[in-house]
Amino acid sequence: xxxxxxxxxxxxxxxxxxxxxxCTYTATGYPSLFWYVQYPGEGLQLLLKxxxxxxxxxxxxxxxxxxxxxxxxxxxxxxxxxxxxxxxxCALTNTNAGKSTFGDGTTLTVKP
Amino acid sequence: xxxxTQSSRYLVKxxxxxxxxxxxxxxxxxxxxxxxxxxxxxxxxxxxxYDVKMKEKGDIPxxxxxxxxxxxxxxxxxxxxxxNQTSMYLCASRPTLTGYYGYTFGSGTRLTxx
Numbered sequence: 349x350x351x352x353x354x355x356x357x358x359x360x361x362x363x364x365x366x367x368x369x370x371c372t373y374t375a376t377g378y379p380s381l382f383w384y385v386q387y388p389g390e391g392l393q394l395l396l397k398x399x400x401x402x403x404x405x406x407x408x409x410x411x412x413x414x415x416x417x418x419x420x421x422x423x424x425x426x427x428x429x430x431x432x433x434x435x436x437x438c439a440l441t442n443t444n445a446g447k448s449t450f451g452d453g454t455t456l457t458v459k460p
Numbered sequence: 461x462x463x464x465t466q467s468s469r470y471l472v473k474x475x476x477x478x479x480x481x482x483x484x485x486x487x488x489x490x491x492x493x494x495x496x497x498x499x500x501x502x503x504x505x506x507x508x509x510y511d512v513k514m515k516e517k518g519d520i521p522x523x524x525x526x527x528x529x530x531x532x533x534x535x536x537x538x539x540x541x542x543x544n545q546t547s548m549y550l551c552a553s554r555p556t557l558t559g560y561y562g563y564t565f566g567s568g569t570r571l572t573x574x
Binding site for chain 2: 379380382384389390391392393394397399437439441442443446447448450451452453
């Protein structure tokens with residue numbers, strides 16, 4: 349079946365540092381890929397997505413590129429802020445599969 | 461923006477009670493989902509619905525049922541609450557089954573069963 353593997357956390361960075369959170373996936377067919385963010389005490393929010401190979405999703409300074417050859421969708425941000433502290437989830441949805449498959453989440457803490 | 465509203469942020473119920481968790485979305489989405497989120501276990505799908513009166517079991521349906529009588533509302537029912545159902549419950553919706561769209565989540569209901 350489909351699966352998503354995220355880099356284990358927690359990740360702690362200083363403000364303005366570069367962020368990478370690794371995500372790799374296993375899926376049949378051509379899934380769409382997503383990053384969600386969850387702030388403390390809240391539900392998940394869609395951060396960005398990519399629906400086909402080589403697509404780059406971007407939002408709020410975050411980027412991720414759909415790499416079919418390496419089955420990866422790593423999340424990056426050039427300069428993190430304290431307000432980026434949250435849990436980040438990588439996910440995939442296969443065409444007409446109904447449900448999404450989520451990674452376990454990576455906790456990011458950014459210190460001033 | 462699409463909004464998914466869960467009726468309660470926090471609930472405390474007694475063991476054996478019948479519990480209803482309500483979820484309403486306001487953008488005519490066809491698909492709705494119920495997940496539970498537990499530390500170390502990630503998000504686990506309980507049930508989903510792709511249309512009114514239609515439902516599909518997810519990965520952990522035991523001890524739960526669902527109801528979707530209207531397109532905008534998807535209810536999760538704990539038939540007889542147990543302490544191992546203490547968890548954060550997340551409702552989500554999506555326009556269609558097509559994988560192109562991401563989910564819109566509600567803010568979650570933190571349920572404690574005592």
